[in-house]
Amino acid sequence: xxxxxxxxxxAAIRVPVVxxxxxxxxxxxxxxxxxxxxxxxxxxxxxIFGLVATRQRRAAGVxxxxxxVMPVVDALTTWSNGASPALALSVxxxxxxxxxxxxxxxxxxxxxxxxxx
Numbered sequence: 001x002x003x004x005x006x007x008x009x010x011a012a013i014r015v016p017v018v019x020x021x022x023x024x025x026x027x028x029x030x031x032x033x034x035x036x037x038x039x040x041x042x043x044x045x046x047x048i049f050g051l052v053a054t055r056q057r058r059a060a061g062v063x064x065x066x067x068x069v070m071p072v073v074d075a076l077t078t079w080s081n082g083a084s085p086a087l088a089l090s091v092x093x094x095x096x097x098x099x100x101x102x103x104x105x106x107x108x109x110x111x112x113x114x115x116x117x
Contacts, residue, residue: 044070063105074095075089
């Protein structure tokens with residue numbers, strides 16, 4: 001690949017996807033999994049937004065805490081399919097840590113006096 005092609009290709013396309021490279025007809029095998037994952041993440045984000053918008057802070061915290069399992073499973077799946085442990089932990093482990101911190105912050109009592117959590 002020449003330097004011009006490297007800069008014209010979006011970074012998301014250059015990221016390697018663990019698994020088979022294709023089906024022999026020019027289709028990339030990893031793309032459907034990315035679409036499934038993006039749909040799942042969008043649905044979770046909309047659910048969290050709905051809970052926060054309706055001031056259901058405690059319910060949002062419990063929901064986010066339950067969602068911590070998703071990046072953990074993603075890390076284990078990535079690692080078991082040949083990715084390095086450093087890659088699995090840095091990407092998905094970092095996401096799991098962030099989600100856990102967010103859940104704990106949502107589950108803390110509100111600092112506003114008289115405010116119902």
